[in-house]
Amino acid sequence: MAPLESLDIELSEKHIETVGKFVADIRNNKLSGSEQIAEATLTLVEKIISESNATARELCGVLRAAARRISSSLPLELVAINMIRRVLRAIRDENRASVDQFQSGEGVGESLQGLVLATPARHSIVPSTDQDLREPIRDHIAELRTELETMRSSITSQAREHVRADEVLLTFGASALVERFLRPTQNRNCKVVVAEGTDVGESHAMARRLSNSGVSVTVINSSCVFAVMSRVNKVVVEVQAAMGGGAVLGDAGLHSVTLAAKYYKIPVVALAPLYRMLPHHLYDPQNFGSLSSPLQTMEYADCGSDSLQVLAPKFDFVPPDHITLFITNQGGSCPSYIYRLLSEIYDPKDYQI
Amino acid sequence: MKMEMDKENIVQAVVIMDTFNSNFSPLTDNKPMGFLEVAGVPLIDYVLESLALGGVGEAILFCCQNGQKIKEHVQKHQDNKSLWSLTMDIQILMSDTCQTMGDVMRELDAAALLKGYFVLAGINSITNMNFASLLEQHKQTCKKDKGTAMTLVYKKLSWEHPLISSDRSTFLAANENTKKVLVHKRYRPKSKEKIISLPLDLVLNNSEVKLHHNLVDTNIALCSPTVPPLFSDNFDFQTRDDFIHGILINEEILASSLYYTLLKSNQYAAAITNWKTYQTVCRDILHKWVYPLSIESGLYSRDKYTLTGNLNFVENSAMLSRSCVLTENTLIGAKTQVQDNTTVTKSIIGKKCTIGNNVIINGSHIMNNVIIKDNCRISNSFIDDNCVISEGSNLHAGTIIAENVKVESGSDLKGRIECSIDNDKKLQKSESSGTEWEESSGSSDEEFIGFDKVWSDSESCYSSISSADSSLPDSPVPDDTKMFLQEVIDSLARGYDEKLKCDYLILEINSSRYAYNIQLNEVNFFVVRALLSMPVLSEAKNVLTTVKDILKYFRPVLANYIKSKSSIMDCLRAVEDTCLNCEWLDGKSGQILHLLYEADVVDEDSLVDWYAELKENANPFVKQPSLVKFFEWLQEASEESDDSE
Numbered sequence: 001m002a003p004l005e006s007l008d009i010e011l012s013e014k015h016i017e018t019v020g021k022f023v024a025d026i027r028n029n030k031l032s033g034s035e036q037i038a039e040a041t042l043t044l045v046e047k048i049i050s051e052s053n054a055t056a057r058e059l060c061g062v063l064r065a066a067a068r069r070i071s072s073s074l075p076l077e078l079v080a081i082n083m084i085r086r087v088l089r090a091i092r093d094e095n096r097a098s099v100d101q102f103q104s105g106e107g108v109g110e111s112l113q114g115l116v117l118a119t120p121a122r123h124s125i126v127p128s129t130d131q132d133l134r135e136p137i138r139d140h141i142a143e144l145r146t147e148l149e150t151m152r153s154s155i156t157s158q159a160r161e162h163v164r165a166d167e168v169l170l171t172f173g174a175s176a177l178v179e180r181f182l183r184p185t186q187n188r189n190c191k192v193v194v195a196e197g198t199d200v201g202e203s204h205a206m207a208r209r210l211s212n213s214g215v216s217v218t219v220i221n222s223s224c225v226f227a228v229m230s231r232v233n234k235v236v237v238e239v240q241a242a243m244g245g246g247a248v249l250g251d252a253g254l255h256s257v258t259l260a261a262k263y264y265k266i267p268v269v270a271l272a273p274l275y276r277m278l279p280h281h282l283y284d285p286q287n288f289g290s291l292s293s294p295l296q297t298m299e300y301a302d303c304g305s306d307s308l309q310v311l312a313p314k315f316d317f318v319p320p321d322h323i324t325l326f327i328t329n330q331g332g333s334c335p336s337y338i339y340r341l342l343s344e345i346y347d348p349k350d351y352q353i
Numbered sequence: 354m355k356m357e358m359d360k361e362n363i364v365q366a367v368v369i370m371d372t373f374n375s376n377f378s379p380l381t382d383n384k385p386m387g388f389l390e391v392a393g394v395p396l397i398d399y400v401l402e403s404l405a406l407g408g409v410g411e412a413i414l415f416c417c418q419n420g421q422k423i424k425e426h427v428q429k430h431q432d433n434k435s436l437w438s439l440t441m442d443i444q445i446l447m448s449d450t451c452q453t454m455g456d457v458m459r460e461l462d463a464a465a466l467l468k469g470y471f472v473l474a475g476i477n478s479i480t481n482m483n484f485a486s487l488l489e490q491h492k493q494t495c496k497k498d499k500g501t502a503m504t505l506v507y508k509k510l511s512w513e514h515p516l517i518s519s520d521r522s523t524f525l526a527a528n529e530n531t532k533k534v535l536v537h538k539r540y541r542p543k544s545k546e547k548i549i550s551l552p553l554d555l556v557l558n559n560s561e562v563k564l565h566h567n568l569v570d571t572n573i574a575l576c577s578p579t580v581p582p583l584f585s586d587n588f589d590f591q592t593r594d595d596f597i598h599g600i601l602i603n604e605e606i607l608a609s610s611l612y613y614t615l616l617k618s619n620q621y622a623a624a625i626t627n628w629k630t631y632q633t634v635c636r637d638i639l640h641k642w643v644y645p646l647s648i649e650s651g652l653y654s655r656d657k658y659t660l661t662g663n664l665n666f667v668e669n670s671a672m673l674s675r676s677c678v679l680t681e682n683t684l685i686g687a688k689t690q691v692q693d694n695t696t697v698t699k700s701i702i703g704k705k706c707t708i709g710n711n712v713i714i715n716g717s718h719i720m721n722n723v724i725i726k727d728n729c730r731i732s733n734s735f736i737d738d739n740c741v742i743s744e745g746s747n748l749h750a751g752t753i754i755a756e757n758v759k760v761e762s763g764s765d766l767k768g769r770i771e772c773s774i775d776n777d778k779k780l781q782k783s784e785s786s787g788t789e790w791e792e793s794s795g796s797s798d799e800e801f802i803g804f805d806k807v808w809s810d811s812e813s814c815y816s817s818i819s820s821a822d823s824s825l826p827d828s829p830v831p832d833d834t835k836m837f838l839q840e841v842i843d844s845l846a847r848g849y850d851e852k853l854k855c856d857y858l859i860l861e862i863n864s865s866r867y868a869y870n871i872q873l874n875e876v877n878f879f880v881v882r883a884l885l886s887m888p889v890l891s892e893a894k895n896v897l898t899t900v901k902d903i904l905k906y907f908r909p910v911l912a913n914y915i916k917s918k919s920s921i922m923d924c925l926r927a928v929e930d931t932c933l934n935c936e937w938l939d940g941k942s943g944q945i946l947h948l949l950y951e952a953d954v955v956d957e958d959s960l961v962d963w964y965a966e967l968k969e970n971a972n973p974f975v976k977q978p979s980l981v982k983f984f985e986w987l988q989e990a991s992e993e994s995d996d997s998e
Contacts, residue, residue, distance in 0.1 A: 020439045027436065027645060028406055073436070290660060293644030299618045300642055301510045309664060309681075310640065 009061035011069060015048055019066050023073045026080075034079045038148055038275045041083040042141055054132040056095035063088055067353045076290060076314060078241050081353060082275050082346075083144070089347045090140035094133050147329065151273045154329040156180045162269055162327070165189055167233040170266075172222070172250075172257045173197020174206040175238040177271050182236065186214035193232060195222045197251055198296055198312070222253055229260040235268040239318075242272040242328075244281035244342055246320035246335025252313045258322035267324040274328050279342045279351040290314055363410035364485050366472040368400055369457055370416040370423060373592075376627045379755045379770060380737055385419040387476050388426070390720055391625065392638040392701055393686050397426060398651030399479050404472075405437030406645060408485030413444045413466060415457050420447030435651065453591040455584055462581030470495075473503075473580070475572040479634055480622035481643050482506070482573075487614065491575035494532070494612050502583060502600060502609035504575040505534065507568040508616045508623065516569045519629035521916075523568050526551060527613055529561035534611040537597050541916045546953055571616070572624035583609060589863045602856045628735070628751075635701060635718070639664060639682055648684060657687070668704075686721070709744075717748075726762070734766075834879070837869040841883040845907065849889065855909035862910075877920040880910065881927035885945065891937050897944050904952045911954050921959040924949070929967075929974055943979030950987075957991060960984075 011019065022044050025031045031040050045063065052062045067084040070077065159181050163169065165188040171178050172195045182192050192215050194207040204219060211217040220228055235257065241249040248254075248270055261268050294310035320335040333341055342351075370387050377389060387397030404412050416423050424445050431438040446464065451457050461467060470492055472484045491504040507525070510517055526536035535555050540546060555562055574593065583596070587607075590596045600609050616622055621643045625631050637643055648666060649657060658666045665679040668687040673679075677695040685691065686704035695712040702708065703720045709727040717734045725731065726744045734752040736742065743762035748754070752766045760766070841862055848858045866876050884907055885900070893899040904911070915924045928949070932942040949955045964984055967975045974980070 016434050017439060020434050020436060024405070024436045024440050028408070028440070291641050293641050295619045295621065295642060295644070300508075300621055300637075301514070301618070311664075312641070 009058065009065050011062065011065045014051065015062065015066065016069070018044065018047055019069050022080075023070060026074060026077060034273075034275065035148065035151070037077065037079050038083050039145070041080040042087075042144055042148075045084060045087050046138065046141055049134055049137060054134050056091055056133055059091050059133065059137070060088055063091070064350070064353055071353060078278055079275050082277060085279070085346045085350045085353070086144060086275075087137070087141060088350045089345065090144075091133060091137055092347045092349070094136045094140070098133070147274070151275075151329045152177065152180055155271055155273065155327055156184070158327055158332065159184050161332075162234070162236075162325075163188065163190060164233075167191075168193060168231055170195060170225070170228065170232040170235045170257075170261075172225075172235075172237050172254055174199060174202035175271075177238045177273070178236055179206050179210060181271060182210060182215060183213055191216045191218065193218045193220055193228055195220050195225050195228075195257060197222065197253060222257070225257050226260040226263075229264045229266060232261075232264075232266055235261045235266055236271065237268065238271045239276060240315055241276050241278040242270065242326055242338055243278050244339050246323060246326075246338045248272075248318040248320075248323055249278070249315040250318055252316045255316040255318050255322075258318050262322050268322060270323050270326050272326050272328050274330065274345060277328075277338070277342055277345060279346050281339075364408055364472065364488055365467060365469070366404050366409040366412045366474060366484065367461065367467070368404070368412060368414050368474050368476055369454055370397075370414055370420075370476045371418060372475065372477055372626075373417075373453055377631075380735075380753070383756070385416065385423055387423055389625075390703065391479070391631065392635045392648050393684055393703060394648060394650050395426075396476055396479075396625070397423065398430075399646055400474065400476055401427075401430075401435075401437045401441070401443070402650045403478075403480050403482075403646055404474070404484065405441045406481065407483050409441055409472060411442045411444070413446060413461075415446045415448070415451075415461070417448060417451045417457065420445060430651070454593060455588075455591040455595065458581050458584035458590075459588075462585045467578065467581060469578055471576050471578075473574045473576050475624060477625040478572045478622065479625065479638070479643055479646065480571060480573065480620070481646055482571075482616055482620045482622055488575050490614065491577075491612075495577055497531070498533075498610060498612075500609045501612060502577050502579050502607075503596075504612045504614055505597070506571050506573045506575065506614055506616065506622065507565070508571055508621070509565070510567055510569055512567045514567075514569075515633045516623055516630055517567060519633070520569075520626050522566070523570055524549060525565040525568060525613060526555060527563050527565070528559045529563040532612045532614060534597075534601065534613050535559070535562065537594075537601060537611075539594060539916070541918075545956065568615075569623060571622035572626075573622065575614075579609060583607060589860070589867060598856075602860070632716075632718075636682065636699075639666065639684060639701075703738075833869045834871060834875065837865055837871050838879045838883060840865045840869075841879055842887060845883050845910075846887050846889065849887065849903065849906060855907060855913075858907075858910055859913050874919065874923050877914045877923035878927045878930075880914050881924045882931050884911075885928065885931040885938060886935050891935075893937075896937055896941065897948070900945060901948055904948055904954070908952060908954075911952075915954050918959055921955050922963060924955060925959065925963040929972075932977075933974060940977060940979055942974070942977055943981075943983035946980070946983050947986075957987065960987060 022040065025040070026037060031037050044066075048062055048066055049059060052058055063084055067081050070084075071081050074080070155177065163182075163185050167185075167188075168191045169182060169185070170193040171182065174197060182190075185192065192210060194203055194210075194217060196203045196219065207217045207219045237250060237254060237257070239248045239250045239254075243249065258268050260266075290313075292312050292314045294312040297312050298310050323335050325332050325334060326338065328341070330341070370385060372386055375381075377386065381389060385397075387400070388395045390396075391399065401412065414423060414427070424447075427443050427445065431443070444466070446460075446466075448457075448460050451460060470488055472488060487504075487506065491501070494504060495501045507523070512518075521539045521541055524536070524538040524540065525534060527534050536551060538549070572593075580596075583600075584590050587599055590599055597611060600607055600611055604610060621637065623630065623634050623637070625634050638646065638648060641647060658668055660666055661679070663679075663681040665681065665683045665685075667673065667679070667685045668689070670687045671685045672688075672690045673685070674691055674693045674695070676693045677691045677697070679685070680696065680698040682699045683697045684701045685697075686702060686706070688704055689702055689706040689708070691697065691702075691708045692712075693710045695708055695710065696714070697708075698715045700714045700717045701719065702714070703723070705721055706719060706723045706725070708714070708725045709729070711727055712725055712729045712731070714725075715732040717731050717736070719725070719731075719736045720738045722739045723736050723742070724740070725736075725742045726746075728745045729742055730747045730749065731742070732749045734748040734754070736748075736754045737756045737758075739757045740754050741759045742748070742754075743760055743764075745763045746760050747765045748760075748767075750767045753770045754760065754766075755770070844858055844861045844865070847853070848855070848861075862876070862880060865871075871879070884903060887903060889903070890896055890899055911924075915921055925946075928942065928945055932938045932945065938945065946955070946960065950957070950960065961984075964975075
């Protein structure tokens with residue numbers, strides 16, 4: 001068992017209530033959209049931190065307990081857990097720094113030898129420095145906030161590097177991020193093909209907005225993606241989660257699009273903000289194969305027959321070899337590099353909450 | 354001060370925890386309706402969660418029986434910090450005296466707990482609608498029309514949908530522009546009525562009228578503060594339908610009006626009114642149509658079930674044998690064991706059950722702690738908590754097994770209700786042979802509440818069996834009922850002479866009913882009897898044409914009372930009674946029945962059933978030549994129609 005996990009704290013009554021309110025807000029759709037949820041998670045974490053003891057072990061324990069509780073009640077809400085993982089990383093880093101400072105002046109980690117020798121010490125039970133970590137953690141949370149705020153612009157500003165003049169770009173379904181990403185193409189004489197996603201109305205609305213802003217847009221049915229694909233230069237999609245091995249969870253129907261792209265050897269660019277990085281390597285059908293309401297695909301009125309089953313999966317799993325490039329707010333990275341990115345933003349001990 | 358401001362904006366909801374009918378008897382005899390499990394979750398959990406999700410801030414649960422159990426249940430959830438308990442306040446009211454929904458509303462009016470507009474829901478409504486926004490919409494309607502009392506919430510479905518075809522369907526005529534309800538009618542299931550008559554005013558006064566026939570009543574209404582007082586002022590409002598009809602008839606007098614709203618296509622709502630709708634709703638929950646309500650409602654954690662192909666949900670702690678087969682649409686609850694070579698199809702199995710080897714379960718609902726031993730065949734059945742089904746039993750065609758029953762090995766049950774009576778009695782039974790079971794359940798054969806049965810009128814609290822007991826034709830008519838009969842005859846005769854509107858007559862009859870404290874099934878009986886013993890008839894030269902005229906004129910009155918199968922039986926008993934007692938109808942019973950049949954008051958099935966019952970009791974009435982002739986004719990007619998098909 002990893003050292004900091006040894007402190008398995010149960011949430012106190014008060015925290016259960018705060019976490020419960022957060023979960024209720026998400027379930028009641030008071031919070032919607034991953035950005036908003038990420039923001040709210042930070043607020044929640046701040047609240048929990050300010051009400052807990054200050055030592056690193058306790059903070060980690062409380063946050064992990066909160067994350068467990070959230071993930072058990074909202075197994076499909078990946079963003080909130082990812083944000084907590086990032087705060088946990090900050091706490092652990094902060095703790096490590098203060099311990100290093102506390103232990104020795106001889107500069108652990110300054111030479112290669114020092115690093116190697118210091119590793120066992122890092123993994124042994126961290127002496128709780130009793131130092132109030134809350135202030136530095138608050139700074140970290142503020143940093144994460146700014147990162148969230150600039151997330152869109154830092155992703156969309158990379159559009160210039162990926163979209164050339166006179167290209168035909170295909171996107172699947174409606175996504176605010178993709179819309180922002182494609183909007184600057186108006187000056188480059190690009191053509192955008194929008195394939196209808198599960199929510200046809202949303203897709204149409206996005207196409208209309210894009211075309212109003214001066215982009216030439218064609219809307220196609222998702223069933224003719226394969227036929228159109230040969231003429232496309234690039235596929236741009238937003239993903240629900242980028243997983244450890246470079247695989248992707250996307251909106252239902254994405255797999256068929258990327259499959260067509262792979263057949264025609266068309267590059268697929270996946271837009272993935274950092275909070276969508278999921279430190280799992282395996283596709284776990286128990287968690288991600290769940291179904292959402294079929295009402296979004298079909299009206300209930302006609303479905304009286306007992307023998308009719310309407311399945312509306314929430315996610316589609318896309319294997320790593322279908323994705324050419326991920327664009328995160330830290331720049332582009334290829335699928336095989338995602339694991340590295342993960343170990344940069346999360347602590348490996350928190351992969352499993 | 355701020356708290357008070359907030360309180361004004363809180364959405365209040367009233368949930369009536371009883372349905373005031375016996376459609377789910379004997380399961381709901383000892384436990385509240387709210388504890389009936391639908392797809393493994395008690396109804397009350399669905400309702401509370403849907404209220405919380407729909408933005409309700411304060412829920413008032415009104416219990417007419419078993420209030421304490423509900424209180425404990427809610428308390429347990431609040432201690433466990435269920436999600437709804439964080440955003441919603443719960444108040445539990447109890448009253449043992451309330452017998453109908455009208456009583457509940459009067460009680461609420463007296464308690465003055467409702468501060469403003471509120472949502473009125475039944476414990477049997479399952480929905481994912483947004484109550485808050487609908488209530489806001491209702492408030493907007495109220496701004497336009499000060500007299501708005503209620504907005505009814507309907508879900509539009511296709512005509513063949515089981516939710517419509519297996520329940521009393523609704524016909525609605527409304528002003529298209531304002532959504533104001535103008536005509537509201539209920540049909541009994543599979544009604545053969547072909548003609549709908551609409552008043553001419555309807556078309557003259559409204560520029561555009563929309564007629565709806567494919568609506569599902571969700572049992573949810575949005576109410577103005579005027580609704581509880583309206584119930585208090587009109588003591589004859591017993592059910593919501595009474596209220597609706599009362600308001601529509603006396604719109605001017607009561608200065609109130611009704612509106613309706615249809616749910617959006619991405620929202621689901623249904624009411625569980627009988628076993629058929631129960632099955633349909635179960636299936637819809639498994640198929641996630643009611644998302645975000647699901648089989649995990651009421652629980653905090655949402656990762657307990659594993660979905661294996663073809664919509665089979667298995668709880669993580671359930672133990673399935675390697676060789677058992679889950680075909681499709683199944684739900685296996687926590688800690689349930691399913692052993693070798695067992696096949697489960699389209700069924701729901703609750704918690705802590707043990708299913709033996711080589712069992713075949715198909716289309717059934719099995720609650721908690723049930724033990725099913727080897728080699729059983731169970732199809733289309735319902736088995737309640739703590740039952741034991743012994744080896745080699747065969748349950749099929751709508752068998753309902755109540756709590757704590759032990760079914761003998763090798764028994765073959767078909768379309769029956771089994772329930773244990775007392776503990777000591779049960780002991781005796783297990784010793785004696787299976788015949789005693791047959792005797793004890795013989796009385797319920799007639800009632801046959803299987804999955805395939807056409808249901809009794811959902812608002813009537815009296816099953817057909819009790820009506821047979823209370824209105825035996827031979828028993829001397831008590832004074833009160835005699836006076837009631839006389840009064841009804843007077844009302845009808847006056848109505849016929851002065852050509853009064855039938856709606857007023859219904860009101861008159863209803864008020865005499867309360868004055869003499871007559872039960873509903875007796876009212877059905879006496880109304881038909883009164884129609885056939887009107888003074889006009891005794892003087893008439895051609896009795897049959899007069900009867901025909903009378904039936905034609907009083908068609909709406911009959912339609913109001915004779916709706917369900919049990920009331921049709923009441924009606925037929927009344928015909929029998931009158932034909933025996935009144936000399937002017939002597940020997941004309943066959944013709945009278947023919948007239949009733951042509952007027953669509955009685956249907957063929959009930960006639961045949963009634964005739965069979967008469968034969969069984971060796972009633973002298975059976976031998977009347979006209980009656981024999983009529984039934985010969987009926988049989989021929991039905992054979993002919995079969996042939997032509």
